[in-house]
Amino acid sequence: MAESKAIVKLIEALSHLPGVGPKSARRMTYFLLERDREGARDISVAITEAIEKVGHCQQCNNLTEYDICEICSSKSRDSKKLCIVETPAELQSIEQASIFRGLYFVLMGHLSPLDGIGPEELGIDKLEVLLDNGEVDEVVLATNLTVEGEATAHYISELVRKKGILATRIAHGVPVGGELEYIDRNTLTEAFTGRRQM
Amino acid sequence: MAESKAIVKLIEALSHLPGVGPKSARRMTYFLLERDREGARDISVAITEAIEKVGHCQQCNNLTEYDICEICSSKSRDSKKLCIVETPAELQSIEQASIFRGLYFVLMGHLSPLDGIGPEELGIDKLEVLLDNGEVDEVVLATNLTVEGEATAHYISELVRKKGILATRIAHGVPVGGELEYIDRNTLTEAFTGRRQM
Numbered sequence: 001m002a003e004s005k006a007i008v009k010l011i012e013a014l015s016h017l018p019g020v021g022p023k024s025a026r027r028m029t030y031f032l033l034e035r036d037r038e039g040a041r042d043i044s045v046a047i048t049e050a051i052e053k054v055g056h057c058q059q060c061n062n063l064t065e066y067d068i069c070e071i072c073s074s075k076s077r078d079s080k081k082l083c084i085v086e087t088p089a090e091l092q093s094i095e096q097a098s099i100f101r102g103l104y105f106v107l108m109g110h111l112s113p114l115d116g117i118g119p120e121e122l123g124i125d126k127l128e129v130l131l132d133n134g135e136v137d138e139v140v141l142a143t144n145l146t147v148e149g150e151a152t153a154h155y156i157s158e159l160v161r162k163k164g165i166l167a168t169r170i171a172h173g174v175p176v177g178g179e180l181e182y183i184d185r186n187t188l189t190e191a192f193t194g195r196r197q198m
Numbered sequence: 199m200a201e202s203k204a205i206v207k208l209i210e211a212l213s214h215l216p217g218v219g220p221k222s223a224r225r226m227t228y229f230l231l232e233r234d235r236e237g238a239r240d241i242s243v244a245i246t247e248a249i250e251k252v253g254h255c256q257q258c259n260n261l262t263e264y265d266i267c268e269i270c271s272s273k274s275r276d277s278k279k280l281c282i283v284e285t286p287a288e289l290q291s292i293e294q295a296s297i298f299r300g301l302y303f304v305l306m307g308h309l310s311p312l313d314g315i316g317p318e319e320l321g322i323d324k325l326e327v328l329l330d331n332g333e334v335d336e337v338v339l340a341t342n343l344t345v346e347g348e349a350t351a352h353y354i355s356e357l358v359r360k361k362g363i364l365a366t367r368i369a370h371g372v373p374v375g376g377e378l379e380y381i382d383r384n385t386l387t388e389a390f391t392g393r394r395q396m
């Protein structure tokens with residue numbers, strides 16, 4: 001006997017979450033409908049609100065509810081240091097480790113010529129505008145330590161150096177192949193402390 | 199720097215899902231906002247629809263979009279066999295195994311005197327109405343093989359026998375594919391006690 005259509009639809013929708021397969025999605029669905037309809041409604045409302053309210057910072061691409069995010073508009077941050085990351089989630093990991101007090105620029109990805117992602121797609125022109133205003137004296141490259149992340153860091157470091165600005169790379173304290181979002185704060189701290197000139 | 203309020207709220211809401219801690223919830227949140235806003239909207243809509251449409255079958259308590267669920271209203275099911283389960287999710291597991299073609303009754307829990315859950319809370323009166331209409335000749339007790347599930351099965355079996363109806367219990371034993379080395383001693387005891395001639 002097939003399950004109710006609304007149940008099947010919910011199972012399918014939840015299966016799109018990262019780390020959630022059809023079995024977990026079914027478990028979640030029955031849990032919500034049997035035991036936590038209030039919680040289910042909270043999720044639905046929170047998703048709708050987040051989608052409506054959260055966009056990208058016009059300066060750094062971080063996720064924010066404002067035009068300019070709280071980091072870019074903060075006066076207590078060191079605007080001489082600019083950290084380049086691939087995604088907002090990775091920016092957040094660095095923030096939680098409390099090891100960097102400068103500003104960020106989020107690439108929203110990495111160079112990947114085979115997928116048609118070049119400098120333009122990563123908004124490198126927007127980054128150049130930031131660098132050309134003359135405040136930044138160091139760019140910390142915190143892209144992932146994957147092949148694509150390294151290539152992206154290398155590309156940007158050349159561009160940065162041409163402008164007479166110091167380019168540094170976070171240290172290989174982070175395991176090769178690792179993604180910043182899942183690294184513990186101590187390793188992240190080591191990586192920031194050990195950054196080297198490129 | 200704190201995350202956007204809408205992001206924090208979504209992380210908290212997702213943390214209520216079974217098997218999802220704060221870290222997975224954060225990962226899901228950023229995944230949805232960065233990469234799959236369409237999928238996020240699907241989840242929100244599917245939850246709202248499921249909450250609105252899906253209720254309990256008036257006869258068996260299964261989750262359904264109708265007054266009487268598709269199993270109870272099917273003419274191809276054997277209405278002489280009635281299977282008792284604790285939850286709609288467990289009913290669905292049995293359906294997916296395609297091993298039972300009778301009807302169900304979902305208790306929505308198990309007897310648990312300490313939590314104030316007695317026969318009334320489990321809708322045993324509703325079950326009695328079903329049994330008293332004279333069609334059922336066997337009640338299969340498929341409550342969980344936990345202490346509470348066993349107590350519940352025992353309680354219902356007495357009630358069923360008093361009405362002159364056969365009460366059966368699903369078999370205890372070693373799971374298919376199970377290796378004896380890793381089976382707990384209670385299960386092994388049950389497996390030996392319940393051994394059958396080959």
